[in-house]
Amino acid sequence: MSQTVFAPWNDPDETPLIRFKGVTKRFGGFTAIDDLTLDIYAREFFALLGPSGCGKTTLMRMLAGFENATEGTIELSGQNIAPIPPNKRAVNMMFQSYALFPHLSVWENIAFGLKRESTDKEAISARVEEMLRLTRLTKFAKRKPHQISGGQRQRVALARSLAKAPKLLLLDEPLGALDKKLREETQFELMDIQEKTGTTFVIVTHDQEEAMTVASRVAVMDEGRLVQVDTPDVIYEAPNSVYVADFIGDVNIIEGHATPEGERARIDWAEGQPPIWGTPRGAAGTGSGAGKVAFAIRPEKVAIAKEKPEGRRNLLEGQVIDIAYLGNSSTYHVKIADGRIFKAQTANTRRLVNRDITWEDRVWLSFTETAGVILEG
Amino acid sequence: MKRFSWFNATSLTLGFAFLYLPMIILVIYSFNESKLVTVWAGFSTKWYGELFRDQEFLDAAWVTLQVAVFSSTIATVLGTMAATVLVRAGRFAGRTLFSGMIYAPLVMPEVITGLSLLLLFIGIGLDRGIFTIVLAHTTFAMCYVSVVVSSRLTSFDQALEEAALDLGCTPFQAFRLVTLPIIAPAVISGWLLAFTLSLDDLVIASFTTGPSATTLPIKIFSAVRLGVSPEINALSTLMIGIVTIGVITASLISKRAAVAQARDERAAARTA
Numbered sequence: 001m002s003q004t005v006f007a008p009w010n011d012p013d014e015t016p017l018i019r020f021k022g023v024t025k026r027f028g029g030f031t032a033i034d035d036l037t038l039d040i041y042a043r044e045f046f047a048l049l050g051p052s053g054c055g056k057t058t059l060m061r062m063l064a065g066f067e068n069a070t071e072g073t074i075e076l077s078g079q080n081i082a083p084i085p086p087n088k089r090a091v092n093m094m095f096q097s098y099a100l101f102p103h104l105s106v107w108e109n110i111a112f113g114l115k116r117e118s119t120d121k122e123a124i125s126a127r128v129e130e131m132l133r134l135t136r137l138t139k140f141a142k143r144k145p146h147q148i149s150g151g152q153r154q155r156v157a158l159a160r161s162l163a164k165a166p167k168l169l170l171l172d173e174p175l176g177a178l179d180k181k182l183r184e185e186t187q188f189e190l191m192d193i194q195e196k197t198g199t200t201f202v203i204v205t206h207d208q209e210e211a212m213t214v215a216s217r218v219a220v221m222d223e224g225r226l227v228q229v230d231t232p233d234v235i236y237e238a239p240n241s242v243y244v245a246d247f248i249g250d251v252n253i254i255e256g257h258a259t260p261e262g263e264r265a266r267i268d269w270a271e272g273q274p275p276i277w278g279t280p281r282g283a284a285g286t287g288s289g290a291g292k293v294a295f296a297i298r299p300e301k302v303a304i305a306k307e308k309p310e311g312r313r314n315l316l317e318g319q320v321i322d323i324a325y326l327g328n329s330s331t332y333h334v335k336i337a338d339g340r341i342f343k344a345q346t347a348n349t350r351r352l353v354n355r356d357i358t359w360e361d362r363v364w365l366s367f368t369e370t371a372g373v374i375l376e377g
Numbered sequence: 378m379k380r381f382s383w384f385n386a387t388s389l390t391l392g393f394a395f396l397y398l399p400m401i402i403l404v405i406y407s408f409n410e411s412k413l414v415t416v417w418a419g420f421s422t423k424w425y426g427e428l429f430r431d432q433e434f435l436d437a438a439w440v441t442l443q444v445a446v447f448s449s450t451i452a453t454v455l456g457t458m459a460a461t462v463l464v465r466a467g468r469f470a471g472r473t474l475f476s477g478m479i480y481a482p483l484v485m486p487e488v489i490t491g492l493s494l495l496l497l498f499i500g501i502g503l504d505r506g507i508f509t510i511v512l513a514h515t516t517f518a519m520c521y522v523s524v525v526v527s528s529r530l531t532s533f534d535q536a537l538e539e540a541a542l543d544l545g546c547t548p549f550q551a552f553r554l555v556t557l558p559i560i561a562p563a564v565i566s567g568w569l570l571a572f573t574l575s576l577d578d579l580v581i582a583s584f585t586t587g588p589s590a591t592t593l594p595i596k597i598f599s600a601v602r603l604g605v606s607p608e609i610n611a612l613s614t615l616m617i618g619i620v621t622i623g624v625i626t627a628s629l630i631s632k633r634a635a636v637a638q639a640r641d642e643r644a645a646a647r648t649a
């Protein structure tokens with residue numbers, strides 16, 4: 001059984017839906033978006049990740065038509081969108097602040113966009129009911145926005161932006177105020193909508209798990225620039241910089257000096273300590289495996305044991321100083337030779353009481369030569 | 378602790394007496410039988426009857442009403458537009474100058490406003506009458522409206538208008554369907570303010586009026602110069618009555634809105 005993988009970004013014949021070409025946005029002297037070039041393809045679920053103030057909302061506002069690029073062009077379906085006003089774009093946006101109309105009921109808020117393009121009362125009403133069901137707001141249809149909870153308001157905003165089934169939907173932190181269960185359900189709902197309607201989603205999120213779950217590609221931003229744009233697994237397994245590795249998920253980072261030795265690279269990281277062995281990536285990628293580097297490894301790829309394991313080349317000895325119990329897994333904070341803390345995560349396959357490693361224990365950490373990545377220091 | 382000390386009671390009485398004694402005297406004397414304002418000769422409502430038979434007063438009332446309605450309506454439209462531009466347009470060259478110029482007539486002595494308008498009307502050869510008073514009142518009332526409306530607009534979340542545009546509204550539709558309903562209370566109070574300002578303006582109206590149009594304040598003022606008549610007292614009592622009823626109605630309406638909102642919120646809390 002061979003299923004074609006959805007990866008239009010690898011197909012040179014595919015034309016992108018959105019093209020940012022050298023886009024810069026300045027607010028006075030402040031550069032919010034810095035010479036950004038990016039292609040987003042139709043039917044993508046594109047996630048924007050980055051720290052607060054890095055320009056995610058600004059990027060969206062340029063797509064929606066509320067800001068104009070200071071330099072560069074943005075194309076939608078091959079057409080420069082700069083001269084097209086927001087109300088003429090087949091783009092809808094869910095605002096970070098929700099921007100619900102306070103004088104209209106939930107029902108009227110959702111119907112607002114539909115009423116602008118059609119006068120067919122029955123069709124509008126059917127669509128609104130559908131949206132209310134989808135976001136579980138049917139009970140609250142008659143309420144005003146000030147009469148519902150924060151999470152319900154967020155769902156109204158989502159329903160309102162979904163109602164017109166636009167070609168491109170911009171969601172600025174759409175699920176932040178929802179509890180975990182509802183958030184997961186809504187994520188799947190969104191993916192489902194996307195399957196059905198073929199809408200392209202650009203979504204801002206602070207929740208990397210969410211980005212990992214829903215996104216076809218993830219862009220990690222920093223101060224108005226794109227640091228890495230890749231599929232979630234590549235972002236997680238093969239970050240291209242310490243910044244990305246550190247931003248997405250938990251990571252141990254060790255700076256050192258690398259010397260290539262055959263297929264592997266030897267990283268000397270502390271005086272009098274055995275070196276760490278890693279695998280350099282291809283010449284094209286960063287971390288050629290020579291010179292000053294940073295070695296990054298995820299805690300779940302580090303094994304922890306009380307006895308010294310046999311046949312492992314990467315071994316670190318240390319003492320458990322803290323254990324973070326996360327339910328399904330535990331993260332051990334281990335102090336190693338030079339006083340730094342190294343994190344190791346294991347699945348809690350046994351009950352807590354049967355756990356054999358505890359505070360103050362001397363333990364061995366081990367990992368394979370391919371478990372981590374070597375990044376430019 | 379005593380709630381009403383002797384001192385408190387006295388200052389309260391004095392304060393209210395200061396505010397209302399003149400009006401009370403006026404109301405009492407409007408029911409005076411005698412033609413002499415200062416001599417009480419028994420109760421009568423005859424001056425009210427006189428008033429309604431006095432065609433000059435009725436004409437003046439009609440002129441005043443027309444002027445007030447037209448000028449406050451035009452002033453509300455223009456003032457709201459000015460406020461929207463000044464609050465929204467962000468920074469443009471000369472913005473501070475513009476907003477300063479909008480507010481300048483607020484502190485301009487009325488005599489100067491009246492005189493300059495008079496000169497303008499003479500200059501462009503406009504016949505003075507109702508039309509010129511309407512223009513003059515619009516000019517100064519517009520500033521008040523724009524102050525009231527712009528203070529509301531500064532706290533108005535602009536994302537709401539953007540959301541309307543995003544959902545397919547033209548800028549005008551966005552204003553009409555979203556912004557206007559939300560700022561409506563401010564617009565209405567701007568209109569009421571303009572209306573009352575126009576009702577009781579004497580100075581500017583006397584500068585800009587012609588022989589064909591006399592407003593009530595002008596009429597009262599010129600009548601009083603010949604001596605205070607009980608008719609004037611009756612007229613003033615009527616005006617006090619109208620204002621009182623208006624104020625009470627307005628506060629009842631807003632109180633009712635507040636009660637309705639509280640009820641909705643309770644209902645929301647129950648079902649949530």
Ligand SMILES: Nc1ncnc2c1ncn2[C@@H]1O[C@H](COP(=O)(O)OP(=O)(O)OP(=O)(O)O)[C@@H](O)[C@H]1O
Nearest residue numbers: 027030032050051052053054055056057058059096
């Ligand atoms: N209208 C504006 N005028 C001046 N500076 C602005 C304006 N809008 C945004 N900025 C600045 O641009 C930068 C990017 O803002 P943006 O809203 O895009 O951040 P963000 O990535 O969405 O952050 P968050 O995650 O907190 O929502 C910020 O430093 C912000 O202060």
Ligand SMILES: [Mg+2]
Nearest residue numbers: 056057096172
């Ligand atoms: Mg933002």
